[in-house]
Amino acid sequence: MAWTLDLDDLHDLARGAALLGTGGGGDPHVGRLLVAEAIREHGPLTILDPEELDDDVLIIPTAQMGAPTVVAEKLPAGTEGSRALTTLEEHLGRTAFATMPIECGGVNSMIPLQLAAVRGLPVVDADGMGRAFPELQMETFSVYGVSGSPLAIAGEAGEKAVIDTGADNKRMEDFARALTVQLGGVAHIAEYAMSGAEVKRVAVPRTLSLALGVGRAIRTAREANEDPLHRLAQFLGTTPYAHLRHLFTGKVVDVERNTDGAFVRGAARISGSRPGSSAAGELRIGFQNENLRAEADGELLAVVPDLICILEADSAEPITTEGLRYGQRVKVIGISTPAMMRTQEALAVFGPQAFGLHDEFTAVESLGGSIVGED
Amino acid sequence: MAWTLDLDDLHDLARGAALLGTGGGGDPHVGRLLVAEAIREHGPLTILDPEELDDDVLIIPTAQMGAPTVVAEKLPAGTEGSRALTTLEEHLGRTAFATMPIECGGVNSMIPLQLAAVRGLPVVDADGMGRAFPELQMETFSVYGVSGSPLAIAGEAGEKAVIDTGADNKRMEDFARALTVQLGGVAHIAEYAMSGAEVKRVAVPRTLSLALGVGRAIRTAREANEDPLHRLAQFLGTTPYAHLRHLFTGKVVDVERNTDGAFVRGAARISGSRPGSSAAGELRIGFQNENLRAEADGELLAVVPDLICILEADSAEPITTEGLRYGQRVKVIGISTPAMMRTQEALAVFGPQAFGLHDEFTAVESLGGSIVGED
Incomplete structure (x- = not known):
């Protein structure tokens, strides 16, 4: 069922997206400011459940690309995302029925919302990573056979390009990355245009709802003076991200x-226990x-694509890679990913070896982390 | 008046284009093989004088880009140029009436001929550099106000992209260069799409005729056992490249x-005199x-955009930068460029200071080179 996202949801969504960013994905709170401004001006957003999409509608995912440290220093003007979308629409000769995140972790949970609010488009409650990943071919869209090309890319000074590398989505990533460097390290993209039928087949479903639920569980636990990890484990148990493991405190x-x-x-x-x-x-x-890999004194506790999240010890606020500082007291957790992210095809694209790690993928629930409540 | 270019002209054209390449521009003889093959298969080419173009026809210049040393090692498949043109035509929603070189020196004198033969298109007898230059904004097209964007770029494996940097043609060069590196160092492009009226205003006219005349003067002098520089000076005297100076022998x-x-x-x-x-x-x-600058014992003898050409001492065969070897006996000549390449606007884009040189531009005919026949 379609639902409405309004201003009051944005803090929870950003917190949840930061956790799903597993240290990366860019700071969602920067994106949150842009979305809040767009909702104030244009009204609340309609979020569509993927199952309610007609098979033949056109969905165009949108995102920002770049290194998180650069992204954090360079606030988008707010028009680049819309320009990337328009560039791809003009190239295809069709307009999008809705947009969708490619990545539900980090700032890219927010970028499609901002441009959807400005353009009056609905947003599909699904994404192509089910978390955050560093490269554009690392998407379930690609794993399950959708072509990322043509990709449209836009810069802040009005620059734009359309890239087509056929079925080779890694090459598309290389080309887009080269242009992103030319654009100063940050660009906005529209890619993996697909039908409603394809969304139902290849996207990780309900990941905006997931991010919102994660952020809400942490906030409501704090307000009730409960352990946020308990409420988080409880909420995740109702989703395809069912297993939360407490890995370390220190x-x-x-x-x-x-x-x-x-x-x-x-x-x-x-350092801790x-x-x-x-x-x-x-x-x-x-x-x-x-975060790709967590190991305690030689023992593997979690590995990509499962989620490894570093949280402030007391508040359970997620800490990004660029926010990590000496002396922070933290809890580290692992979270299982849905079955479609753990198939052989998926692991070939974003499993440990795709990042140059030597581990075989092992599910976090089969490793040595503790079930919350039993620790 | 339109004229026909056939197989017998190609050696002369390639030799002339090598000379106008002033050491760079890529080896035209590689391109010549591709053109010869295309003419054998599809018949001779129609070359249009720019003055006979209707004002509102669409002309799309085409070229290869990349470092000459890489270009020399990587023969094009022969379909990339046509694919770059088609990509731009699809983007514009219009088909080209004719193509045109962006550069009359080096391999780019040949690339448009090859795809024109394959596609059955005429070629306009004009270009945007009046010689060879290393970067895409260094074109009279750009100097006199035509936008290079949108630019289409194609690689050998079917990759393609369309880049649009608005009026900023240097930025277009940067983007296209970044993608060329991703494509392995060589790519094919279509850019500076313009009307027939614009061609007449911004292109250097009759530079295919110029290359052919240069190559022919050198060959016929050899056949008649005359000094090739004499015939070359005589021919150039009838063109806007009127002044030939003999700078050095050694x-x-x-x-x-x-x-x-x-x-x-x-x-x-x-080393010589x-x-x-x-x-x-x-x-x-x-x-x-x-070649950008020639200096004999502290005295400037020629500087960009005027032509500096290194020729084999006896045969006057042009030697490219990558063909230079220790011990070669050479003559070095300077050739004046047309007035439209020496205006303040033109010198700002491809004069000495655009290449980081400290010289003020001075016309080769005002410097210390010798008039051929008087040396």
Whole structure:
């Protein structure tokens, strides 16, 4: 069923999107400001359930691309997203019935909402990553056979381009990344135009609802002085992201970060202990924009595509990679991803080895993290 | 008046285009093979004089872009140029009445001929550089107010993109260059789509005829055992490239070349003497893809946009930057460019300072080179 997203939901949605960003995806609170402004001016947004889409409507996903550290420094003018969409519509000779996020984690949960509000378009409650990922071919859209091309890209000074690399979505990513660097490190894109029937087949469903529910669970627990992880585990149990595991509690002791213009790569070390244990230990989290791998004293506790989230210890507020600082007290959790993100085809595109890791994918619920409430 | 270019003209045209390439522009003989094949299959080409174009016809210039050293190693499949043209036609929603070179020097004298033969299109006898230059904004088209955007770019594996940077043709160059690097260093482009009226206003006229006449003068002089420079000077005297100066005769003693993926930069030193002088001296030629500046023992003899050409001493065969070798015996000549390439607006775009040189532009006929026949 379609539902309405209004101003009051935006803080919860941004908090949930930050958690689903697993450290990356860009700061959703920057995007939130733009969405709030657009809703104030144009009214609340209509969110469509993917199951209610007619098979033959045209859906055009939209997003921002760039390294999170650059994105954080460069507020969009607010017109780039709409321009990317228009450029693709003109190229296709058709107008979009609705837009959709490509990524429900981080700022890209917000970018489609902003342009949808401005353009009076509905937004489909689904996305192509079910979290955040660093590259455009890392989408279930691509995994299940939709072509990302033609892709439209727009910069802040009115620059625009349409890229077509046929079925090769990795090459599309390379081309778009090269232009994003030319555009100063941030660009807006419209890509993976598809039919309603394709959305139902290839998108991760109800991930805007998921982000909203995650943010709401954390907030309401705080207001009730309950442990946010309990409410979060309870909410996630009702979704395809059913398993939450508490991996570690401790203090950030080291963060190593390198930006090469397109990606932020690095690792964080957290000193503390595993839940239910008094033994001192160390958790190491490797990231490429997003957290990819968590290992405690040699034992793998979670690995991509499952979610690895670093939260402030008391408030459970998600901390992004660029927000990590020495001395922060944190809890680290793992969350299982839906079955469609764990197939062989999906793991080939965004599993551990797609990021150069040597691990076989193992579900977080089969590893050594603790069930919340039992720790 | 329209004229016909057939197989027998191609060697002369390629030789002339190599000379007008002033050391760069890519090897026209590679392009010649492709044109010969296309003419054999599809018949001779119709070349249109710019003055006979109707004002409202659509002309779409086409070219190859990339560093000459890469271009020389990577023969085009022969379909990329046509695909770039089709991509731009589809974007514009109009088909081209004719194509035109953007550059009459080097391989880009040939690329439009190949696709014109395949597509059955006529070619306009004009171009946007009046020689060869390394960057896409360095065109009289741009100098006199035509927008290069939208630009279509195509790669050998079917990749294509349309770039639109509005009136900023330097930014268009940057974007296209970034995609060319992604495409392995060579790409085909269609850009500066314009009306027949605009061609008459902004293009350097009759430069295919010029290349053909240059190549023919050198060949017929050889066949008659005359000095090729004499016939060349005689022919050029009948064109807007009226002044030929003999700058130096000697032996190549040093060549320094750096390729950064997009450009070849460097310098050549030639040991010998100036015409009419028995004093030993040294000529230094700096280049960025093309020869930019010639200086003999501290005295400037020619500078961009005037042509600086290195020829084999006996045959007057043009030598490209990548063909320069230690020990070659050479003659170096300078050739004046038409008035429209020497205006303040033109010099701002492709004069000495546009290449980081400190010289004021001075016409080659006002500098110290010798008039051929008087040396």
